[in-house]
Amino acid sequence: MDNKEISQAVIGRLPRYFRYLGELKDEGIERISSQELSDIMKVTASQIRQDFNNFGGFGQQGYGYKVEYLYEEIGRILGLEKTHDLIIIGAGNLGQALANYMNFERRGFLFRGIFDQNPELYGKKIRNMEVRPMEEMESFVKQNEIDIAVLTIPKAGAVKVAERLVDNGIKGIWNFAHVDLNVPKEIQVENVHLSDSLMKLAYNINRYESESIQTPGSSL
Amino acid sequence: MDNKEISQAVIGRLPRYFRYLGELKDEGIERISSQELSDIMKVTASQIRQDFNNFGGFGQQGYGYKVEYLYEEIGRILGLEKTHDLIIIGAGNLGQALANYMNFERRGFLFRGIFDQNPELYGKKIRNMEVRPMEEMESFVKQNEIDIAVLTIPKAGAVKVAERLVDNGIKGIWNFAHVDLNVPKEIQVENVHLSDSLMKLAYNINRYESESIQTPGSSL
Numbered sequence: 001m002d003n004k005e006i007s008q009a010v011i012g013r014l015p016r017y018f019r020y021l022g023e024l025k026d027e028g029i030e031r032i033s034s035q036e037l038s039d040i041m042k043v044t045a046s047q048i049r050q051d052f053n054n055f056g057g058f059g060q061q062g063y064g065y066k067v068e069y070l071y072e073e074i075g076r077i078l079g080l081e082k083t084h085d086l087i088i089i090g091a092g093n094l095g096q097a098l099a100n101y102m103n104f105e106r107r108g109f110l111f112r113g114i115f116d117q118n119p120e121l122y123g124k125k126i127r128n129m130e131v132r133p134m135e136e137m138e139s140f141v142k143q144n145e146i147d148i149a150v151l152t153i154p155k156a157g158a159v160k161v162a163e164r165l166v167d168n169g170i171k172g173i174w175n176f177a178h179v180d181l182n183v184p185k186e187i188q189v190e191n192v193h194l195s196d197s198l199m200k201l202a203y204n205i206n207r208y209e210s211e212s213i214q215t216p217g218s219s220l
Numbered sequence: 221m222d223n224k225e226i227s228q229a230v231i232g233r234l235p236r237y238f239r240y241l242g243e244l245k246d247e248g249i250e251r252i253s254s255q256e257l258s259d260i261m262k263v264t265a266s267q268i269r270q271d272f273n274n275f276g277g278f279g280q281q282g283y284g285y286k287v288e289y290l291y292e293e294i295g296r297i298l299g300l301e302k303t304h305d306l307i308i309i310g311a312g313n314l315g316q317a318l319a320n321y322m323n324f325e326r327r328g329f330l331f332r333g334i335f336d337q338n339p340e341l342y343g344k345k346i347r348n349m350e351v352r353p354m355e356e357m358e359s360f361v362k363q364n365e366i367d368i369a370v371l372t373i374p375k376a377g378a379v380k381v382a383e384r385l386v387d388n389g390i391k392g393i394w395n396f397a398h399v400d401l402n403v404p405k406e407i408q409v410e411n412v413h414l415s416d417s418l419m420k421l422a423y424n425i426n427r428y429e430s431e432s433i434q435t436p437g438s439s440l
Contacts, residue, residue: 011423015416019398042400078419079426093320097313101415103398109418147425172425174418178239178323180262186428190421194412195321196235198329198394199298201410203231205367205392206299208408 006054013051014074016041021071033064083108084172085144089161090152091116091124091131094176098150099127112144117157137161138168147171155179226274233271234294236261241291253284303328304392305364309381310372311336311344311351314396318370319347332364337377357381358388367391375399 020041024032034052038045052058055077058070075081086109088095098104099114114126117134124131132140140146149165151158151173158177165173172188175181181189240261244252254272258265272278275297278290295301306329308315318324319334334351336342341351352360360366369385371378371393378397385393392408395401401409 008420012416012420014423015419016413018419019413019416078423080419080422082422082426084422084425093313093317097317098414100313103415104418107415107419107422109422148421171429172421174421186432188421188424188428190417190424192412192414192417193236193239194318195323195327196232196239197410197412198324199235199238199300199327200228200232201368201392201394201408202300202302202304202327202329203234203298204408204410205304206302208406209391212406 010051010054013043014078017048017051018071018074018078018080021067021074024067025071029067031064032067036064080108083110084148085110085112085146086148086150087112087137087141087146088114088150088152089116089134089137089165090150090176091118091121091126092152095150095152096126098152099129109148112146113140115140134161138164141165141168141170145169148174150174150176151181152176230271230274233263234298237268237271238291238294238298238300241287241294244287245291249287251284252287256284300328303330304368305330305332305366306368306370307332307357307361307366308334308370308372309336309354309357309385311338311341311346312372315370315372316346318372319349329368332366333360335360354381358384361385361388361390365389368394370394370396371401372396 020037024040034045034048037048041048049057052065055073058073059065086104088099088111091114095114095116099111104111111127111129113132114129115132115134115137116122119133121131122133141149147170149162149170149172151161153161155178158175158179159181162173162175162181162183166183166187170187172190173181173183175189175191176194178193178195180191183189240257244260254265254268257268261268269277272285275293278293279285306324308319308331311334315334315336319331324331331347331349334346334349335354335357336351337354339353342353344351361369367390369390369392371381373381375398378395378399379401382393382395382401382403386403386407390407392410393401393403395409395411396414398413398415400411403409
């Protein structure tokens with residue numbers, strides 16, 4: 001299986017499939033057709049089949065998919081059987097909110113430490129983990145073989161901090177800073193630009209309103 | 221201009237263009253070619269031209285684009301000249317983090333209130349706004365004509381709360397709850413599934429490692 005062929009759009013949909021299949025599994029549902037899955041997830045059945053075909057299809061169409069098998073396969077593709085050591089840079093509200101997402105642990109993301117440059121936060125316990133000074137970040141990453149860093153710091157410092165993390169062996173950065181990082185291509189970056197998604201929401205609200213005015217009662 | 225033709229993928233890229241153009245504008249840059257913009261934003265110049273053509277192209281190709289004009293046009297398309305009244309449901313770390321994103325105000329998102337069901341939080345000041353009990357949410361939304369609600373509550377309560385918001389005239393929901401809401405199509409929903417994006421990051425890390433092992437030194 002050559003994952004290089006698989007588009008980021010497909011990859012981006014896998015976690016959602018994983019989430020839904022986990023819920024179906026918890027509900028004790030054993031088999032589901034692409035049509036049933038389509039109805040629940042509100043994506044077309046053909047999209048689901050196309051997405052799954054990237055990974056060999058996951059079993060016969062006619063029979064429908066075995067939920068538990070599909071759940072485990074997608075989890076395996078996502079690499080959730082592996083664990084990742086994760087630190088959070090920035091112990092503000094966002095950093096603390098992320099540290100407290102308990103279910104990250106269930107997905108194999110081990111919260112190993114949290115860092116901040118504000119001395120008032122040093123030693124503060126966040127999820128049984130004391131906030132460490134930024135100065136300790138590099139040695140900590142190296143000594144503990146941390147592979148994922150979560151950036152929840154202002155854009156001003158983010159680019160430099162990212163470089164320091166990369167120099168010390170970080171493999172992936174989950175970036176909440178409002179700036180696009182410039183790191184070597186072998187470093188994986190997943191940007192979460194929260195204000196971008198809020199602007200998209202505003203656009204869709206405005207679009208809907210202007211269309212309702214132009215063509216009253218029109219359905220989108 | 222028929223926005224109905226414009227894909228959500230294009231819409232989803234507009235805020236990023238807006239962000240970059242704002243920075244170029246702040247740097248005093250007056251004109252930029254699609255190629256220069258492509259280099260900075262790391263998307264192909266043809267993608268940029270295609271995206272902009274959805275909105276009439278924004279000025280001659282040869283000359284390059286007028287940065288300030290483009291910035292303002294995209295801001296207008298995003299509806300950022302309009303203001304939106306926004307409340308946050310859930311005054312935990314994430315709700316507080318979002319309340320403190322000062323720059324939302326600059327984009328026309330007015331933080332009008334924050335609600336929680338935990339009595340210990342009632343009256344707590346978050347950005348000069350006292351946390352209100354959930355019981356007051358419906359009347360508050362109606363009386364203050366709130367159009368956007370930010371959901372930062374556990375998935376268990378989110379679906380019901382969303383219905384209550386819709387019944388009281390909310391137009392859009394920015395959903396951080398780990399559940400897909402089921403609201404009428406005229407209600408705009410922007411889901412932020414944080415764990416999905418972390419799983420995608422893990423996938424890309426694992427993929428890169430397995431490929432490096434299979435074909436040492438291969439470039440992606």
